[in-house]
Ligand SMILES: Cc1cc2nc3c(=O)[nH]c(=O)nc-3n(C[C@H](O)[C@H](O)[C@H](O)COP(=O)(O)OP(=O)(O)OC[C@H]3O[C@@H](n4cnc5c(N)ncnc54)[C@H](O)[C@@H]3O)c2cc1C
């Protein structure tokens with residue numbers, strides 16, 4: 001047999017008889033399973049998830065669910081096709097043995113695999129003081145159960161909600177509180193909401209939006225401690241500027257932690273920012289050698305991006321999970337030269353204070369910003385981010401239909417500033433510094449992070465923040 | 468005389484039934500300058516790119532030579548921010564977030580309308596698909612949506628036909644006969660504008676059912692539509708709200724009768740009507756081209772520079788048959804994956820009425836297939852109407868064996 005014929009035979013055989021295990025039964029895990037079947041994989045498929053629920057969708061949790069429009073358990077992800085898998089829900093994977101190709105489960109079972117997809121995502125960073133975090137009325141928001149509990153707390157009409165951290169999810173929660181006419185304070189250590197993700201120029205606009213809607217927004221302050229009453233319910237927060245805030249619901253929105261602990265000892269390049277993998281989703285080991293059997297997708301993946309100088313990007317975005325899963329699934333059942341690369345431009349949306357915010361590209365990669373369309377005053381505009389004379393990202397407020405235009409410019413590495421529009425020109429079209437916080441300055445963690453060029457990322461160690 | 472370009476040939480009336488071979492030729496030059504100074508864009512990628520380009524205007528007044536057309540002063544011929552504000556003022560009465568249930572709420576009525584049209588065919592052995600089914604359904608629906616009395620249908624239908632017949636972008640525009648048709652357009656448009664202006668005036672005095680009354684009496688967060696804008700957009704909706712849908716229903720049935728395997732498949736799996744109508748629209752686009760755009764700056768695209776001020780024609784009908792985007796584009800496939808056609812355009816002018824059109828055509832074609840026994844095309848191709856934008860057959864004779872319950 002010729003070599004290509006042998007390769008084709010290998011692929012055919014694997015698709016018919018291979019064993020694939022997916023760890024993480026959420027968006028990336030489900031979409032990968034569906035894509036595998038679409039690719040013609042008919043072998044055995046096992047999906048392991050530590051949550052008891054079938055895969056559900058998280059974006060509505062901080063929006064429609066908190067508002068009380070949609071019950072938390074009505075967020076199931078639509079199934080795009082039958083996946084014919086063995087579902088192991090409610091049991092965590094606790095270890096990975098790459099030598100014997102087995103995943104260890106919390107119940108002691110070992111599941112063998114030929115190819116493994118890691119899609120364990122992230123979890124919410126808890127309030128760092130465990131005693132204070134255990135007070136009744138202190139919440140985080142990541143899972144559907146979190147959302148159900150927090151929704152109940154809001155429905156009980158607390159006297160004031162304190163949100164710690166003004167990233168996208170913190171800001172969305174503040175918006176929901178105002179819609180429900182609940183007094184809310186937002187404490188953010190950075191200079192403005194969303195600064196980590198979108199920079200200070202846009203942060204300023206986000207801050208105005210919050211204040212216009214009656215949010216008590218405090219920037220440049222940290223929360224030093226939480227205090228409870230005799231019954232153990234949170235009542236008060238002390239801020240770093242010496243002030244106190246009376247609140248009976250506190251939500252810690254401090255960013256997320258990658259779920260990689262179970263990979264301890266596996267020899268994979270797993271660290272603070274996730275698991276390093278190549279642009280085709282194949283995991284790196286700690287020596288920077290790519291594996292052929294282990295793949296990564298979704299929030300827990302970190303992969304190099306051609307448009308961003310091949311820096312490893314860690315992206316906590318919905319469509320990153322979907323496309324990453326599809327690419328990994330394709331590559332799991334194909335061989336060179338049929339691998340797909342991952343070529344998605346990061347993009348994100350958020351709804352808050354009646355404004356639909358969308359971004360494309362990697363804003364923190366830029367150091368300049370220019371308003372390109374619309375009116376900042378009317379909160380209906382587009383702005384582009386630039387670095388060294390080329391456009392690297394864009395953001396729109398209530399102007400999302402133009403995002404594709406900017407995506408194309410970014411893909412083409414078009415010059416920055418981009419050509420002015422023929423109509424609807426903003427008053428000020430001069431580029432200005434985008435005002436991203438210098439590395440190391442505390443703020444809510446942005447959800448697209450450039451994590452350097454080192455596949456194993458051994459320099460980045462987890463160090464809890466001091467508060 | 469210089470040889471005609473593929474575009475000019477595609478526009479000839481004789482080629483209305485099948486412009487596709489000319490489009491294929493045309494796509495060899497994705498952005499093709501024409502002798503009359505127009506730039507014709509026929510490939511998918513370039514059409515989509517220009518739909519999202521901020522240097523392209525839809526406003527005819529901003530051209531080198533101002534472009535006057537029956538859609539002046541509507542959302543379809545304005546740019547942001549005016550476009551966005553007026554579109555929101557209209558959308559408040561049509562869809563989410565303010566009216567999320569409006570279209571779904573019409574479903575029973577739409578079913579009843581198309582159901583009755585089919586009932587009326589009982590006992591016939593030969594029908595005109597256009598006059599007896601594809602036309603009366605959508606025109607009744609849009610009248611109810613807008614609040615235009617059904618008695619007005621014959622008169623406004625006449626005005627609209629006159630306006631449609633008079634518009635020609637091709638080599639036949641200067642034929643004396645066509646010039647006569649063109650000369651009749653202004654009066655027809657004036658009559659339609661007058662009629663709708665009066666109707667809206669009455670609704671201002673005495674509110675009634677439908678969107679027109681709603682818009683006339685609305686003082687939303689961004690203020691009311693001006694009387695002029697309201698009348699112009701009422702014309703646009705009345706017109707765009709049925710002409711396109713009529714042609715899609717007629718073409719959908721024709722496509723099925725020309726592809727018995729697909730018809731059979733749809734009979735077996737009626738749920739395929741949902742992806743099916745997207746494929747029908749890709750296959751025979753109701754809006755073949757759109758003529759309102761022009762360049763506000765020199766725009767470099769696909770190796771051509773569209774100079775500042777030049778008119779841009781986007782040929783949706785061709786983009787939807789582009790083999791760079793669609794595998795086997797000339798094949799009808801109800802289950803075509805990733806069918807992101809541009810039949811409703813893209814970007815800010817994306818069809819306002821698409822959710823309504825989808826529902827209507829799904830019901831109409833779904834019910835036709837379910838209830839009409841053994842339909843056969845009598846004449847293929849059927850005679851076409853003149854208009855190049857809103858391409859569709861004038862009559863489609865179909866022989867049938869009966870109407871099921
Ligand atoms: C409140 C909220 C709002 C959001 N809003 C938006 C938005 O508006 N737009 C947007 O683009 N994105 C948004 N996101 C982000 C988006 O939801 C995520 O990017 C997406 O969920 C990532 O999917 P994933 O499958 O990679 O990871 P996850 O959804 O985190 O899933 C990982 C799964 O693996 C499980 N798991 C972890 N460890 C183990 C283990 N050891 N064994 C077994 N199972 C394990 C986890 O419990 C989880 O079920 C939002 C997220 C949240 C929480």
Ligand code: HEM
Pocket residue numbers: 525542543544554703704707708709711712715748752753754757783809810811812815816817818819820821823824
């Ligand atoms: C099959 C049916 C239909 C098709 C194929 C269709 C197609 C289109 C297309 C291609 C455009 C964009 C034109 C451009 O390039 O600028 C458009 C715009 C528009 N359509 Fe439709 N249409 C259909 C039905 C309807 C209906 C039922 C309505 C009724 C309300 C409607 C109202 C509009 C309006 C108001 C616009 C202008 C939108 C804007 O400029 O923002 N259409 N349509």
